[in-house]
Amino acid sequence: MRARYILGEILTGLWRNVAMVISVVIVTAVSLTFVGAAALMQKQILDMKSTLVEEAQVTIYMCSPHSTASSCAGGAATDAQIESVRTALEGEVLSQYVGSVEERDQEQALAIYQEQFAGEGFVSNFTAEDMPVSFHITLTDAEDSAAVVEFFQGRDGVDEVTDLLSAFAPFIDVLNQSTLFALGLAVLMLIAAALLVATTIRMSVANRRREIAIMRLVGASNVFIRAPFLLEGAVAAILGGLIASGMLWIGLQYIVEDWLTPTLGAQLISVTTADLIWAAPALIVVGAILAIVSSVVSLNRYLKV
Template structure:
């Protein structure tokens, strides 16, 4: 009997304040959607970093004189550089690319899907180089310090720097999404507090009567708290549905080409399912806490 009464009061209160309920559900959905999007960006950044770190190589470009005079790396200068690289701790492989090999690599791998750019590369544009695969990309400094000033070395490219820049872009997007989510969450909290106060005010007479006949304060205030929780739960569910809808309609459309060339790790349905419980928990938890504090501070009956 008590449970049916409480839930009846909850749904009656939600219908009575229907416009505020809708506003709270939508605001909560937007804030939680942004929060969930931020979590998905974090996951994408982590997976993208893992993908690239597995393929990270340090590339040592040789000077033009070495590239032109020693196409097969048989001369003492080039051969010694390669031998010293192979004996460096942490190096698991060294691949030599002559000027011809570098041109083929650029046209067939780097610009494989962009032939218009590949055709612009002249036959003499790229120097010879050595691709160094390391067991730990963080040890790039060892290679840089040992070979930066080495005769025959023109420059050293660390692909990990590019990965770090890419991850920093994702971190910026994540921070922006979280900042917007915080603003929306603040608006949602204000709506929850207002809804609880208005609901308690409109039913102050019946609450007073219930208190006179012996009902506890917790019993009379529980329906108001549950109203906030139900509205937040609806907003959380709407946020999760929005994430599922945004994935094929927006995210895949914008990043589809980059997914195909493995520039970004793909956001999957399982990723959304992973963050969904946290989105719901945060939404419901904050709603319950806000409603409880509001009732304790502003509602004295």
């Protein structure tokens, strides 16, 4: 009987302040969307850094017949030049930085090239002799990549030395800045949502003063009187969390999975709609807690029971 009464009071309160409730739902949905986006972007940043560290961080491309670098003036790298790079990687100077080295010969390079550009007509124009020998180096500490790059850059027979972490640093910086921006907006919107919840509760208390007075006279407990007001805000916030989860699903599906992942590759973009399994419940819980805390503060101020 009490549960039915409380449910009826919740629905009545929501209907009486329907405009404010809709505002709470919208603001909560937007704020939680930013919170979820920030959390997912931070997960993507951590996963990306982990992937880049596990992969070869520095790659040395030896000269091929088509190289135009000044260090390739003599044409394709000779066996002696390739051996000198191999020896340097195993020597005392670099051994403290190098964790492992994978060497790819011209046949392997051609196979990878054909796989990457499968279906393109120009692929058949290249043979193994057109491909460069390369060394893919995994460092013991990714922060030492600059020292290894500097050691080999401009060396005779070396066409190019690439640093994978440095190459993706601008993209990671953009994600970091986007995370901070999303968190900043989320904080502002959450404050607005809390204030709206408080205002909604205040209006509900004002509209039901007579009912509250009657319940006091018949000896209703504090919890029984306050419960409908607390649950009103929680219901509105939970609806906002559900909408936020739906907005994140749309973003993950159409922006991340359908565009970003095919562009950058599934190896780097790890965030998918499957992450909503943990993100959606977390957002709903955050919204409910925010609403309940705001309701408690508002009730302590406007409802003296």
